[in-house]
Amino acid sequence: MNAPLLDLRAVGFAYGETPVLRDISFAVHPGEVVALVGRNGAGKSTMLRLLNGLLRPDAGTVLIDGADTADRKVSELARTVGTVFQAPEQQIFNATVRSEIAFGPAQLNLGEDALQARIAEAVARTGLEGLLDTHPLDLDAATRRFVAIASVLACAPRLLLLDEAQRGLDRQRRARLADIIAEERAAGRAIVLVCHDMDFVADTADRVLGLAGGLLAVDATVRRFFADEQAPHSVSVERPQIAVLAAALGLPVALTPAELVARLVPTMEGDADASDH
Numbered sequence: 001m002n003a004p005l006l007d008l009r010a011v012g013f014a015y016g017e018t019p020v021l022r023d024i025s026f027a028v029h030p031g032e033v034v035a036l037v038g039r040n041g042a043g044k045s046t047m048l049r050l051l052n053g054l055l056r057p058d059a060g061t062v063l064i065d066g067a068d069t070a071d072r073k074v075s076e077l078a079r080t081v082g083t084v085f086q087a088p089e090q091q092i093f094n095a096t097v098r099s100e101i102a103f104g105p106a107q108l109n110l111g112e113d114a115l116q117a118r119i120a121e122a123v124a125r126t127g128l129e130g131l132l133d134t135h136p137l138d139l140d141a142a143t144r145r146f147v148a149i150a151s152v153l154a155c156a157p158r159l160l161l162l163d164e165a166q167r168g169l170d171r172q173r174r175a176r177l178a179d180i181i182a183e184e185r186a187a188g189r190a191i192v193l194v195c196h197d198m199d200f201v202a203d204t205a206d207r208v209l210g211l212a213g214g215l216l217a218v219d220a221t222v223r224r225f226f227a228d229e230q231a232p233h234s235v236s237v238e239r240p241q242i243a244v245l246a247a248a249l250g251l252p253v254a255l256t257p258a259e260l261v262a263r264l265v266p267t268m269e270g271d272a273d274a275s276d277h
Contacts, residue, residue, distance in 0.1 A: 004029050005065055005159055005190045006051065012059035013046060020046050022214045024060070030158070033181060033191045035201040035222070038211035039236035044194040045086065047211070048161050051192065053077040064159065079108070082157030086164045086194075088148040089137070097139075097147050098132035104155040122154040125180055127173075142169050149180065160184055162193040166200045178204050202226060202240040202255040210235030227253035 004027035011024040020043045028034050036044050049055040050062055053074040062069045064080055082104075085091050094100040098119070105118045123129055126146040131139065136147045145165065152160065162181075166174055181204045184191055195201050201208065201222065208225040210218030212235045218225060225231050226243040239247075246254040246263065254260035 002030055003066065004063075006192070007063040007066075008050075008060065009063070010060035011050065011057045011062060013043075013050060013055065013057050019214055021050075021211075024216050026209055026216060026219055028159075028190045028192060030188045030190055031185055032207065033185050033193070033205045034207045034209055035205035036192055036194045036209050036211065037196070037198075037201065037235055037237050038217075042211040042235070043214060044211060045163055048083065048163055048192070048194060051159070051161055052081045052083045078104075078155070078157075080157060081159045081161065082152035082155055083161040084145075084148050084152050084163060084165050086167070088141070088144040091148055091151070092136045092144065095135055096132065097128055097134050097136055097150075100136055100147055101128075101132075101150045101154050104151055108155065118154045118156070122150040125153060125183070126150040127176060142173055145169070146173070146176075149177070153180070158189050160189055160191045162191065162195075164194055164196065166195060166197055174200065196237070198226075198232070198237055199240040199242070202242065210237070212236065223253060223255065226255065 006028040008027070009025050011021060012019070013021045024047070036047060038044055046055065050057055053069050053072065056070055064077060069077060092100055094103055101119050101122055102115065105115055110118065123132065126149055128143070128146060128150055131143070136144055139147065145168065149165065166177055169177060178200070181191055181193070193205065205222050207221055208218060209216060210231070217235050218231050220231060226239050229239070232239050240255070242255060242257060242260055243253050246252065246260055249264065251260070251263045254263055
């Protein structure tokens, strides 16, 4: 496996005298989608801010592409790390969708043709055609979220951080976001997503990191995490409905409807064969 793009070693963080994270160690490799889960207040958003340099650890080390974040400015890290915050209003500040998407890549010393190509690609991937001259705050919340996503994608970060990016999206837009995540994975980028929606985690992630009591309580593949009834409970999340249904039918864990059908058909055929005798 390639060297990790993100590597945390015994990281700790506290707000004043209140510890939030303790002795956290994990690595994320290129082409890997990792879901960060846990109850409200478990430290997930704090973790993202440690990864993008907005916060610095009180203990331990955060390495991005092998370099300690303690030695790098946030602006330097932004060339490698892109963050979509939970509330798009936290990062949108330009007067049009076009200028918002263009702002980040314009700082990368790209030629005009390359800049326009970045903008066009980000717009096409996020479905923002026809909205480029609109003020982002005149858009509905879901569309604003895709403006924030497009502005990050246009910078082509190698590590993408998504804080509840699926929240408030309808089925069609959730599918678009899932496609974007899959495309980023296929391009060899690493993605860390904070998510309370376990159905979305099951659809998109490869691996689950579960926080509880300030510690990394779970580090498992998505399949192993949802196959274990106790693992989700230990970090205060629910299993996705598809996994619950598979368990109720006495089947191995399923993460998608297609997978559930594939597991169910042989049992139905077996029952049919038995009834013929």
